[in-house]
């Protein structure tokens with residue numbers, strides 16, 4: 446993506462790709478949207494795609510694929526064992542991460558499952574810059590604990606800190622003193638998913654790695670959202686401005702012991718994998734791959750997707766490819782801020798993040814501000830976002846709700862999927878909603894699952910606020926969808 450300056454001096458991101466395959470979208474009338482979200486238990490995960498206009502739920506498995514990726518899929522070598530496709534993928538991994546040993550797994554959480562099974566036991570403490578839902582679930586299922594030690598700015602919704610995903614080195618040193626023998630590994634997450642797609646800096650991961658070395662504990666990198674993080678290092682970290690994206694990738698990888706990723710994000714395909722230069726880690730983790738995933742040369746993945754991963758990882762090294770997401774997000778965030786809408790700043794990767802605590806501060810915390818806002822956004826726009834707040838947390842040991850550090854609605858920007866006019870539509874509808882925010886009310890549990898409840902839990906509005914919102918919309922937008 447290139448920032449183009451137009452004749453009046455204005456600058457905006459222009460797509461450095463063209464669309465060659467399209468999918469028709471539906472924008473159903475607001476009455477039907479209201480019914481659809483109520484039928485979906487006020488949970489955007491439970492909406493049917495045919496009822497969704499712009500699907501900003503996630504970037505997972507829905508990034509646009511390149512012509513190079515699609516054509517490679519036709520060459521996939523379908524064999525149970527020894528597929529050539531596996532070796533191509535292994536070569537891509539070796540090329541970008543410079544790691545010798547590669548284990549395929551069907552998606553990011555499958556990698557987390559394997560890593561957790563090998564390293565985590567009862568009483569283990571895993572320090573990390575921030576948790577991700579599936580990571581935490583795997584660690585706590587094995588009776589381990591997550592210790593989040595980001596820098597304090599991570600929790601500051603409006604900060605000018607350029608690397609809010611950094612880990613606090615001092616706190617890591619303290620953790621090693623306090624929990625010495627109970628730390629099986631330290632985890633760094635690129636592009637911290639739950640706190641607004643915020644990156645870590647290369648100098649930070651270097652420092653964290655050296656502390657891990659001193660303590661002889663491995664550093665594990667969750668590289669699922671690496672592409673945005675790479676872009677931010679290149680743009681924001683002066684020391685590395687002259688490094689290529691490939692150089693930055695290798696430099697990060699050099700400062701880790703194990704790298705794993707969800708290929709539903711990194712590489713714009715579907716799958717996952719773990720790589721390392723440590724033969725003993727490799728051999729221990731390898732035991733679990735045939736048991737849970739599949740034979741070592743496919744790991745539960747379709748070989749077509751593996752071909753797409755092999756190419757997608759190389760595509761990721763192209764700055765014009767990985768800049769599209771962050772630049773569109775920056776544009777959308779800047780426009781919303783101009784209109785007074787509270788967003789997480791600085792704009793990060795992954796998506797535009799709305800601060801529900803300020804957007805709908807009149808809603809009670811236990812009536813799920815972010816989840817209620819996501820319902821309202823869908824009703825007024827057909828846009829599907831995702832709650833990232835209290836509802837995405839797990840209850841504590843005593844069954845009490847845990848109020849999340851942040852209460853966000855994420856409007857994900859799957860890479861190279863949306864056009865500028867669609868983004869302008871989103872900005873307009875969200876701005877209108879902000880101007881009418883008093884009409885938004887809370888939601889409450891109807892059916893609450895025990896684990897990862899946000900995926901399929903069902904809720905309902907606390908009163909008939911959705912109807913009042915609909916009426917105001919009809920009054921203001923007349924016959925517009």
Ligand SMILES: *Cc1c(COP(=O)(O)O)cnc(C)c1O
Pocket residue numbers: 505552553554555577579580634638667669670707708709710716717
């Ligand atoms: C999505 C994600 C995962 C899990 O990956 P899946 O492929 O969805 O299982 C793990 N970590 C991070 C940071 C992610 O964004």
